[in-house]
Amino acid sequence: MLAEFRQQLHNLPRGLRTRFAPSPTGYLHLGHAASAVFVWGIAKAIEADVVLRIEDHDRGRVRPEYEKAILEDLTWLGLIQTPDFFRQSDHWDRYQSKMEEARARGLIYACTCSRREIQERTGEESRDELRYDGHCRFLGRAESQAGLRLQLDDRAFAFHDLWAGPQVQKPHEQCGDLLIRDRDGNWTYNFAVSVDDAAEGVDLIIRGQDLLTATGRQLQLRSLFGITQPIQVIHHPLIWESPERKLSKRDGSTSLRHLREQGQSPAMILGQAAFSVGLLDRPQPLAAHELKGLFA
Ligand code: GLU
Ligand code: ZN
Secondary structure, three states, rough: OOOHHHHHHHOOOOOOEEOOOOOOOOOOOOHHHHHHHHHHHHHOOOOOOOEEEOOOOOOOOOOOHHHHHHHHHHHHOOOOOOOOOOHHHHHHHHHHHHHHHHHHOOOEEEEOOHHHHHHHOOOOOOOOOOOOOOOOOOOOOOOOOOOOEOOOOHHHHHHHHEEEEEEEEEEHHHOOEEEEEEEOOOOEEEEEEHHHHHHHHOOEEEEEHHHHHHHHHHHHHHHHHOOOOOOOEEOOOOOOOOOOOEOOOOOHEEEHHHHHOOOOHHHHHHHHEEEEEEOOOOOOOHHHHHHHHHHH
């Protein structure tokens, strides 16, 4: 598996651009370290650039001290030298102008539905992925205090994930018309990330497997906005807190801050992260400059 993955990496062109895109809604934890191992390790191994993007689109959950901590932690791990990064809230105009472009094509409508209302209508159990049923599409709702949805047609998107293999996704069946701005005026994840990846010239997406289902809709957004640059995608394994639950920001004991206070070195953390996702046979210290060896 790993050998085949390395071979596929090796076949990629040099000079691609990837990104590390944490949300400042909590401290970085071991799961982020695993993602960072993939991002920086692969980038070094195939001579790709890394863009750091602070994904602070969800203004209600973002806190400045988390952003500061993320930059400190990445520096401490030896992954970045200068805090050179993009921040989503610095270019809100990007999202606005893409939304206007879609609106001019008649693809945007206001939606006042709450999650609960959608659930009640569609009978879906509460779960992460809720399919929107198109309820407001022809109702001509007023936009103030409403969310904005983008009409998706029912095309299927096929792509090859370098880790997870061939995929086919039908975004409209998965999620229905996409909410691109929520009722509080925040741009939403899939929209913001697609606009940013295009604007920042990202053509290699490396992130956790929990986001694999989002890729079809991001490809659909790219296609809708006429972005022709092809992208390579890698959705890497996650670290699991328990067999049912992936690590999350709630698991304070794996926050990098905590591990550091416990006396762990950057190399111990990177090595532990690499081991936890199957890149090493046993935990052993691995410094930032050694990560490329995992993928070469
Ligand atoms: N901001 C997202 C997160 O922290 C990652 C988004 C992405 O890599 O596409 O989970
Ligand atoms: Zn609605």
